[in-house]
């Protein structure tokens with residue numbers, strides 16, 4: 001009797017692994033992520049002569065989940081306090097004078113498909129801020145992407161994800177953003 005139960009459990013496990021293994025494949029992730037992108041990912045020139053001027057961190061949460069929303073708000077408060085972050089006066093697509101944050105998005109905004117909050121990160125603060133978010137993201141999904149003045153490539157191809165990969169709204173990402181030299185006023 002006991003051996004039958006063990007055998008059945010083993011068979012169920014095996015079938016499950018085969019089924020799950022079949023459904024979650026690298027190609028599926030690539031399909032979600034890369035479908036519709038017109039860049040040739042194997043083109044060695046794609047990232048030639050490119051400068052990363054800064055990074056953005058985007059933290060995602062399901063606004064319908066009270067628990068996740070709370071977790072995201074708490075992490076945001078903790079992050080903003082820890083790094084003394086003031087609010088951004090600008091989109092800061094490639095460059096801003098200091099670390100800064102945008103407002104909390106309770107619903108999809110721009111390329112972000114669910115609730116989110118974000119911060120602009122100067123290169124000098126990359127290590128501390130990314131270490132912090134990597135340690136304390138809890139159950140939240142995070143995107144860290146560079147800003148080279150090519151929002152589409154920066155978000156869709158060269159970004160780093162923590163925990164999960166979300167399908168971004170590609171239509172909201174432009175090919176080019178103004179470079180810092182056009183921005184620096186003083």
Ligand SMILES: *[C@@H]1O[C@H](CO)[C@@H](O)[C@H](O)[C@H]1NC(C)=O
Pocket residue numbers: 049
């Ligand atoms: C690299 O970029 C700089 C500045 O945009 C430009 O002046 C230079 O010609 C570029 N070099 C190559 C090899 O494309």
Ligand SMILES: *[C@@H]1O[C@H](CO)[C@@H](O)[C@H](O)[C@H]1NC(C)=O
Pocket residue numbers: 084085086
């Ligand atoms: C916090 O940042 C502001 C600028 O946004 C700066 O004036 C202030 O000195 C900073 N405080 C600390 C403790 O670093």
